[in-house]
Amino acid sequence: GRIACAEKCLERNLSFEDLPPGGSIIVLGKQRNLVSALRSVMDFFVEESCGQCVPCREGCYRLLHFVEKMEKGEKVTRKELNRYLELGTTMQNSSKCGLGQSASNVFVSMLDYFEEKMVKIQN
Numbered sequence: 781g782r783i784a785c786a787e788k789c790l791e792r793n794l795s796f797e798d799l800p801p802g803g804s805i806i807v808l809g810k811q812r813n814l815v816s817a818l819r820s821v822m823d824f825f826v827e828e829s830c831g832q833c834v835p836c837r838e839g840c841y842r843l844l845h846f847v848e849k850m851e852k853g854e855k856v857t858r859k860e861l862n863r864y865l866e867l868g869t870t871m872q873n874s875s876k877c878g879l880g881q882s883a884s885n886v887f888v889s890m891l892d893y894f895e896e897k898m899v900k901i902q903n
Contacts, residue, residue, distance in 0.1 A: 832876065839867055855901065
């Protein structure tokens with residue numbers, strides 16, 4: 781899945797039929813730590829990956845490692861952040877199954893919306 785900001789979705793009606801099979805909606809309040817929420821999602825994908833294809837197996841592990849760096853408040857370079865976003869795109873395009881193809885979606889979309897709140901960029 782992807783992240784949807786409330787400000788951009790206030791006019792949207794949601795129903796069970798709007799969700800793909802196995803889909804879900806997770807609502808996060810303003811007090812919720814975004815990095816912690818992302819950590820939960822990445823923990824899920826690392827656990828659920830069957831490990832048969834390299835993009836999913838290694839991609840999930842590496843994205844989780846990056847999220848752990850964010851949790852610790854470690855600074856990263858813009859180049860490093862871009863490398864992880866590219867990894868997410870590689871996972872979407874080359875994983876063998878739907879799980880691997882969607883595993884990086886939340887990572888990529890959360891950073892699209894909330895990068896400045898989640899990542900400390902080195903100058």
